[in-house]
Amino acid sequence: MNEPVRERVTAAVGADPAWVGIGPLAAIPVRGARVVQGPGGDIAVFRTSDDRVFALLDRCPHKGGPLSQGIVFDCRVACPLHNWVIDLEAGAACAPDEGRVPRFPVRVEDGIVYLDLRGRPEP
Amino acid sequence: MSEREKLVVIGNGMAGMRTVEELLALAPDRYRITVFGAEPCGNYNRILLSPVLAGDKGLQDILLNDLDWYAERGITLHAGREVTAIDRARRRVRAADGTEAPYDRLLLATGSLPVVLPLPGADLDGVVTFRDIADVERMLAAAAGGRRAVVIGGGLLGLEAANGLGRRGMEVTVVHLAQSLMERQLDAPAAALLRRSLEARGLRILLEAQTEALLGAERVRAVRLADGRELEADLVVMAVGIRPNIALARDAGLHCERGVVVDDTLQTFDPRIYAVGECAQHRKTTYGLVAPLFEQAKVCANHLAFVGCTRYTGSVTSTRLKVTGVELFSAGDYLNAEGGDELVYQDPAGGIYKKVVVRGNRVSGAVLYGDSSDASWYFQLMREGTDVGEIRERLLFGQAHVGDAGHGGAHAVAAMDDAAEVCGCNGVCKGEIVRAITSKGLFTLEEVRAHTKASSSCGSCTGIVEQLLALTLGGDYSAPEVKPLCGCTGFTHEEVRRAIAENGLKTLPETMRFLEWRNPDGCQACRPALNYYLLCAWPGEYRDDGQSRFINERAHANIQRDGTYSVVPRIWGGVTSPAELRAIADVAERFEVPAVKLTGGQRIDLLGVPKERLPAVWHALNQAGLVSGHAYGKAVRTVKTCVGSEWCRFGTQDSTTLGIRMEKLCWGAWTPHKVKMGVSGCPRNCAEATIKDLGVIGVDSGWEIQVGGNGGVKVRATELLCRVKTMEEVLEYTGAFLQLYREEARYLERTAPWIERVGLAYVRRRLVEEDDGRRALYARFLDSQRRAQSDPWAERAQAPAHTGEFLPLARVG
Ligand code: SRM
Ligand SMILES: Cc1cc2nc3c(=O)[nH]c(=O)nc-3n(C[C@H](O)[C@H](O)[C@H](O)COP(=O)(O)OP(=O)(O)OC[C@H]3O[C@@H](n4cnc5c(N)ncnc54)[C@H](O)[C@@H]3O)c2cc1C
Ligand code: SF4
Numbered sequence: 017m018n019e020p021v022r023e024r025v026t027a028a029v030g031a032d033p034a035w036v037g038i039g040p041l042a043a044i045p046v047r048g049a050r051v052v053q054g055p056g057g058d059i060a061v062f063r064t065s066d067d068r069v070f071a072l073l074d075r076c077p078h079k080g081g082p083l084s085q086g087i088v089f090d091c092r093v094a095c096p097l098h099n100w101v102i103d104l105e106a107g108a109a110c111a112p113d114e115g116r117v118p119r120f121p122v123r124v125e126d127g128i129v130y131l132d133l134r135g136r137p138e139p
Numbered sequence: 140m141s142e143r144e145k146l147v148v149i150g151n152g153m154a155g156m157r158t159v160e161e162l163l164a165l166a167p168d169r170y171r172i173t174v175f176g177a178e179p180c181g182n183y184n185r186i187l188l189s190p191v192l193a194g195d196k197g198l199q200d201i202l203l204n205d206l207d208w209y210a211e212r213g214i215t216l217h218a219g220r221e222v223t224a225i226d227r228a229r230r231r232v233r234a235a236d237g238t239e240a241p242y243d244r245l246l247l248a249t250g251s252l253p254v255v256l257p258l259p260g261a262d263l264d265g266v267v268t269f270r271d272i273a274d275v276e277r278m279l280a281a282a283a284g285g286r287r288a289v290v291i292g293g294g295l296l297g298l299e300a301a302n303g304l305g306r307r308g309m310e311v312t313v314v315h316l317a318q319s320l321m322e323r324q325l326d327a328p329a330a331a332l333l334r335r336s337l338e339a340r341g342l343r344i345l346l347e348a349q350t351e352a353l354l355g356a357e358r359v360r361a362v363r364l365a366d367g368r369e370l371e372a373d374l375v376v377m378a379v380g381i382r383p384n385i386a387l388a389r390d391a392g393l394h395c396e397r398g399v400v401v402d403d404t405l406q407t408f409d410p411r412i413y414a415v416g417e418c419a420q421h422r423k424t425t426y427g428l429v430a431p432l433f434e435q436a437k438v439c440a441n442h443l444a445f446v447g448c449t450r451y452t453g454s455v456t457s458t459r460l461k462v463t464g465v466e467l468f469s470a471g472d473y474l475n476a477e478g479g480d481e482l483v484y485q486d487p488a489g490g491i492y493k494k495v496v497v498r499g500n501r502v503s504g505a506v507l508y509g510d511s512s513d514a515s516w517y518f519q520l521m522r523e524g525t526d527v528g529e530i531r532e533r534l535l536f537g538q539a540h541v542g543d544a545g546h547g548g549a550h551a552v553a554a555m556d557d558a559a560e561v562c563g564c565n566g567v568c569k570g571e572i573v574r575a576i577t578s579k580g581l582f583t584l585e586e587v588r589a590h591t592k593a594s595s596s597c598g599s600c601t602g603i604v605e606q607l608l609a610l611t612l613g614g615d616y617s618a619p620e621v622k623p624l625c626g627c628t629g630f631t632h633e634e635v636r637r638a639i640a641e642n643g644l645k646t647l648p649e650t651m652r653f654l655e656w657r658n659p660d661g662c663q664a665c666r667p668a669l670n671y672y673l674l675c676a677w678p679g680e681y682r683d684d685g686q687s688r689f690i691n692e693r694a695h696a697n698i699q700r701d702g703t704y705s706v707v708p709r710i711w712g713g714v715t716s717p718a719e720l721r722a723i724a725d726v727a728e729r730f731e732v733p734a735v736k737l738t739g740g741q742r743i744d745l746l747g748v749p750k751e752r753l754p755a756v757w758h759a760l761n762q763a764g765l766v767s768g769h770a771y772g773k774a775v776r777t778v779k780t781c782v783g784s785e786w787c788r789f790g791t792q793d794s795t796t797l798g799i800r801m802e803k804l805c806w807g808a809w810t811p812h813k814v815k816m817g818v819s820g821c822p823r824n825c826a827e828a829t830i831k832d833l834g835v836i837g838v839d840s841g842w843e844i845q846v847g848g849n850g851g852v853k854v855r856a857t858e859l860l861c862r863v864k865t866m867e868e869v870l871e872y873t874g875a876f877l878q879l880y881r882e883e884a885r886y887l888e889r890t891a892p893w894i895e896r897v898g899l900a901y902v903r904r905r906l907v908e909e910d911d912g913r914r915a916l917y918a919r920f921l922d923s924q925r926r927a928q929s930d931p932w933a934e935r936a937q938a939p940a941h942t943g944e945f946l947p948l949a950r951v952g
């Protein structure tokens with residue numbers, strides 16, 4: 017039953033070593049998310065219905081709920097613990113709630129998703 | 140891109156602008172919008188003119204849409220320009236100053252005009268009506284200079300005007316033609332109490348008094364009554380009624396009676412022209428309160444946006460008086476003209492009077508004076524036609540005394556301390572809610588939920604929040620008649636389900652497209668509901684959409700606060716064996732499960748399992764024959780049993796065996812909310828069957844089937860459905876009951892509120908009186924169960940297709 021977890025995938029975008037491939041886009045469910053275990057904690061990688069991909073730290077600004085487990089709609093996710101809605105693009109809670117989630121640069125090339133983990137995530 | 144169509148709106152008031160707002164939300168780019176308003180400002184909240192007059196609010200507080208609002212939306216506003224002609228042939232309107240505008244569609248929202256009595260002297264200076272900002276300014280100017288005011292008319296508007304002028308320091312006399320105040324909203328006892336408390340505030344009230352003339356040379360000086368009395372007056376306010384403002388429409392040849400006649404889509408006899416608000420006459424009725432106008436606005440916008448499938452079918456209205464310190468509410472057939480039973484509570488010394496009119500076990504009207512804390516509850520019972528047969532004798536004591544053992548005591552919302560907690564779930568107190576309503580301009584329950592989180596969780600405080608809204612906004616607030624499923628649609632749960640069945644909608648995208656969902660992706664509220672409705676409508680055929688399920692149901696385990704999960708295997712009827720216990724113990728040890736707990740549902744909870752390990756844990760449990768207990772789902776949970784006649788010295792029936800058979804019959808069914816059952820072997824009821832969704836109690840002659848119980852937030856005991864003789868019959872009733880609940884309750888509505896809404900009599904009719912109907916329900920249940928009963932844990936423990944849900948995608952860095 018075990019699909020091997022991709023360990024330290026090193027494929028890079030073009031010649032730029034900063035981008036780390038994390039797996040095929042097809043492995044992320046549409047209107048869903050997968051978790052990538054990163055050095056500074058889990059990262060949630062989301063895929064929207066129009067195939068846009070976003071990466072956020074997997075911690076809700078409210079009480080740390082795992083955003084990757086929420087229901088994804090439009091460009092947003094509803095946190096599974098207390099239903100805050102987080103805008104994936106802005107990395108911020110939707111009004112009237114307030115709070116931010118660190119974002120990671122992400123891109124898709126030839127069906128592979130790449131993350132840029134250098135430095136601190138974008139606030 | 141083709142040229143946008145032109146929409147012209149005549150009337151810049153509450154109904155017209157609400158329609159424009161609703162329209163912009165639905166179809167922001169459909170029209171180029173031009174608005175004419177006779178008043179020289181943006182749209183304001185007319186209702187709040189009373190608190191402005193009384194000095195509780197300033198004019199700046201009541202503006203709803205300022206000039207920027209129009210500019211930002213590209214709307215051309217001609218403020219201060221009154222339209223004087225509509226040329227329907229050339230499709231143009233013209234204003235008094237000559238401004239013209241062409242239209243493709245025209246919306247009339249001209250409101251009403253105050254009635255001016257044709258008395259001698261009616262045109263003197265100092266004689267005003269009470270309708271708009273200019274009137275209020277005139278009154279304030281008079282109050283600053285003069286001393287005496289006479290208000291003609293003891294209805295809602297007149298009394299609010301009188302109170303306001305009194306608060307501004309004038310000596311006020313109210314002259315009223317009828318025998319009692321507000322006779323169109325109050326019965327005699329309530330009106331008498333009202334009179335007493337207004338007099339205590341210093342107002343002088345003359346009943347059965349007819350005004351004959353207004354005296355004065357240029358400025359009014361006195362009012363003469365028919366009996367010859369003369370009342371000195373520096374200011375006279377005429378508040379004797381309103382009449383729909385239809386001159387413009389009538390001159391344009393539109394069919395008018397009392398108002399501009401419209402159909403259920405708010406269209407006038409000219410298909411290009413719509414009318415909303417007080418100027419419109421729908422099914423022989425014109426309205427003078429905002430709640431119905433807002434409902435009209437919604438429907439009208441829907442048709443203007445060409446997404447029209449809603450209909451306006453008329454409104455039930457209620458009245459409150461916005462005089463600080465006077466609590467008064469009236470709705471429906473408050474006079475009991477149609478011959479119902481009157482339930483009356485009277486405490487003249489305490490200044491409290493309550494009358495609820497009940498006809499055929501439904502509330503048909505109510506008058507509350509002095510304590511209106513249960514107003515929204517009675518109003519809701521009335522509008523929804525709830526069966527109150529069973530709570531009749533407690534009805535007058537209010538919601539807090541009905542099936543609410545957990546709380547008790549009346550919610551005197553008005554008297555509540557600001558620091559008192561209203562929403563226990565989110566820790567929100569009264570002061571916070573009231574502040575949010577006033578400072579952020581909130582109007583609806585949904586808005587309060589969004590801004591404060593109050594009432595957004597368990598919902599048990601919804602009644603209080605609605606009362607706070609009503610209290611804070613005055614008559615401005617009215618709960619919507621039937622709530623749409625969520626913000627993505629105007630359709631109700633029932634409408635959506637009907638559309639799915641009647642139009643053979645079989646997928647989520649198809650359903651959303653067909654019903655013109657505002658947001659093609661839906662949201663976290665509607666997607667799970669739609670997924671359930673489709674699943675229920677097309678058993679075996681619909682392909683479940685995991686991404687539209689809440690995480691617990693998607694992962695078949697309960698998410699915990701730290702992101703781990705809990706695992707609860709099914710323990711049929713609460714009966715286990717050493718082998719099962721050993722298997723559970725082994726799993727707990729092998730997977731280092733941090734906590735093992737006996738649940739309140741006679742099962743064992745393994746808490747703190749990381750998501751990645753769930754499939755392996757399930758696999759190990761499966762090997763010992765243990766399957767999912769669905770402790771995470773809107774699904775059949777447990778059947779709690781007692782030991783019963785097999786062991787117990789009192790037992791009259793074998794409750795354990797029946798419980799196990801019921802659980803085997805029902806497990807795996809998805810339901811609108813969770814379903815818990817219980818079976819006790821005798822009326823001592825050790826399995827607590829009387830607070831279950833369905834409870835069975837063994838009696839000498841067979842079994843009693845009880846339904847609609849609930850532990851939880853708001854305790855409710857079951858009600859007896861029927862008595863049967865055999866276990867087979869219990870199973871048939873159980874399956875049929877579940878199927879009826881599955882097919883007809885709203886998503887996230889447990890059996891208790893569902894039965895309160897539809898009435899036990901209805902459920903009895905469908906299940907007990909209609910034998911064929913019950914058998915058909917049972918057959919549908921069995922059919923659905925044939926396809927539903929496969930262990931989701933086994934499916935996921937074995938199939939690699941599901942690993943994506945449980946494993947991380949990668950490990951990096
Ligand atoms: C485990 C358990 C507590 C325990 O340790 O005993 C429990 C735990 C939870 N209950 Fe419960 N309830 C448990 C028995 C009950 C009971 C007692 C019973 O079933 O006999 C009740 C009152 C009876 C009733 O439902 O009518 C109960 C009334 C609730 C409610 C309030 C429901 C209501 O209608 O008011 C909620 C909230 C909800 O469902 O929205 C809730 C919600 C929850 C949740 C699912 C909270 C959540 O959403 O995460 C808890 C999940 C814990 C977990 O991960 O396992 N739990 N909960 C019990 C599991 C029983 C089982 O074997 O499946
Ligand atoms: C003092 C007061 C207190 C009230 N209290 C309550 C309450 O507590 N609860 C409640 O539900 N309701 C209350 N109402 C009633 C409520 O305000 C009205 O039902 C509501 O405002 C009607 O909305 P409308 O859009 O139909 O009319 P209006 O809000 O009157 O809007 C009509 C607008 O059209 C303009 N207009 C008319 N003819 C033309 C023309 N030819 N060209 C251009 N513009 C034109 C008018 O100037 C006006 O601005 C109160 C009303 C008043 C006056
Ligand atoms: S009562 Fe139920 S919901 Fe509340 S903490 Fe206990 S288990 Fe959780």
Ligand code: FES
Nearest residue numbers: 076079081095098
């Ligand atoms: S932790 Fe996300 S909403 Fe509370």
